[in-house]
Amino acid sequence: MDGFTHYREQGADMAGSVEQNPAPLSGLRALDLTGELGWLLGRILADVGVEVQKIDPPGGDPGRNMEPVLEGPAGSVSASWVAYNMGKSRLDLDLSTEEGRERFLKLASEVDFVLESEEPGVLDALGIGWSVLREINPSLILTSVTTYGQNGPLARVPASDLELMSAGGAVWLTGDADRPPVRMTLPQSICWAGSYAAVGTLIAFHHRQVTGKGQHVDMSAQAGLLPALVHAPSFFDLLGENPMRAGGYLVGRNINGAAMRNIWPCRDGYVTWAIYGGAAGRQSNRGMVEWMDDNGMAPESLKNIDWSTFDVATVTLEEVSEMESSIADFLETVSKAEFLEQADVRRLLGYVVSTAADIATDEQLEARQVWSEDFVPEVGKTLRFPDGWLKIDGVRHGVAISAPGGEQ
Structure with missing residues (x-):
């Protein structure tokens, strides 16, 4: 059943005087099977015009109940879930059944991207992994966002944000030199993983434009954190020094x-x-x-x-x-x-x-029109959220601006 089918349909006037113009990847479609680790990937693709359909288990994504929650007259829902899944339509599909898998494969044969964040091997065991997908849709791009990647000794090890930030080296560098390292206040590993997964997905899309062939993009959340360390790894490589956290x-x-x-x-x-x-x-x-x-x-x-x-x-x-x-x-x-x-x-x-x-009252962000308002049916009220981070030739794009069939 459909859930939050494009919140933006009910916010037709949110774009203000933004010029109407097709988003860069309008006309492309994606199936999003991801959990929290991959939510942002689908949101970024939606921001640039891809029609993203989120595939959830019967009853919906368990992430809908994550704290903190938003409350409203219609109920409550996770704030993170809403933020990272704006602009996506939703379909409940039971992939544990033959009927559900057949329907998924039919959908996958007609789209440009499939996004997933299951433990390596899970989709293969269900008969809907890369070896099958590439046969039914040779131009398909499959992007897998997992904790440690598809191979290696930790490939099937689950990890929380704290564990990923620690494994990626960021926790060691966070805090004051005279105290033990500390965790980031808010989770960040999912943002780094999702962002770099989007980069990999778009590189694979460029490859497809040149060759006509799809690819399997393998995104390790641990590896995605290395750029967050900036030049710290170079100190060890070049000088043999292990940089210490330095606080402020x-x-x-x-x-x-x-x-x-x-x-x-x-x-x-x-x-x-x-x-x-x-x-x-x-x-x-x-x-x-x-x-x-x-x-x-x-x-x-x-x-x-x-x-x-x-x-x-x-x-x-x-x-x-x-x-x-x-x-x-x-x-x-x-x-x-x-x-x-x-x-x-x-x-x-x-x-x-x-x-x-x-940030909510920042004049620069207001000038860039990064905020949109949209009705969220799960809570029964309109919420303000960041959108439109991308401008091409002066035209703003985002999930609230480029809704399929929606007004601008």
Whole structure:
């Protein structure tokens, strides 16, 4: 049965004055069998115009009950489930039955993508794995998003977000150097896995456009976290050093071991800014001192620094500590809004540390039209959600803008 068949059908005016234009992948279709680990993959494809049909077991996706839940006059549903599955139609299908499998294979023979996140071997055991799918639809792209990939000693090992973040190296680098590592506040492994799975899927789609042949895309959530470590693996490869977590500081930029503070308390929250090197860094440092001086809070020691010759790599720990002490006192007197305004005026390399409330009212995001409103039948009310992250030739695309048969 159909569930949330394109929430967006009931939000015809949500796109405002956005120009009507086909989304990049309009006309393509996908079957989405994924659980939480692969939800974002289907959402990204829907964002760029793919018609995504979510295939759930009878009774619906168990993820609908995950906390936190949204409450409304019609009931409750998981906030994460709604966020990652907007823009998809839904079909309950019992793949444990022959009838359900036959119907799935019929659908799979007519679509462009199949997305799944089952333990390796599960689809093969059901008779609907890659060897069968490629026979009935040679141009099909199958994308598998699993914890550790399709092969290797951990291929069939389940993992939570904490386990994946740990296995991928991110937990080791999270927290303060003088304390044990800590977990991320909110789950992130599913976002990295889904994002890179989408990249792999679109590369396979390009390959199909050139050759006419489909491919099986194998996405390991553990491997997908490695880019989150940025250059940390290079330290070990090139220098034999195992980077340590540094909390709110920047490390590895100074031969004397000085760490540059990067997160600062301000009057109503936190901002990010650091003493930098290079041309842009020197301008940022100079701008900060000039701002402090305009407010009578710049000590002579800061005003006397020749920023044109300042070298962040050779400054001593004592010098950094003295500079940062005065800067910390000043930043505690300014608001996030004041910092953001002056960062633009004075060319400071910094930004506010945004809360969820800040993001909801962010002027830049409003200007980019990233928010849409849509009716969610599971709770019986209209919700606001991020959408339209993609613009091509100035035209915004997203699940609320490119609904099949829906108004723009």
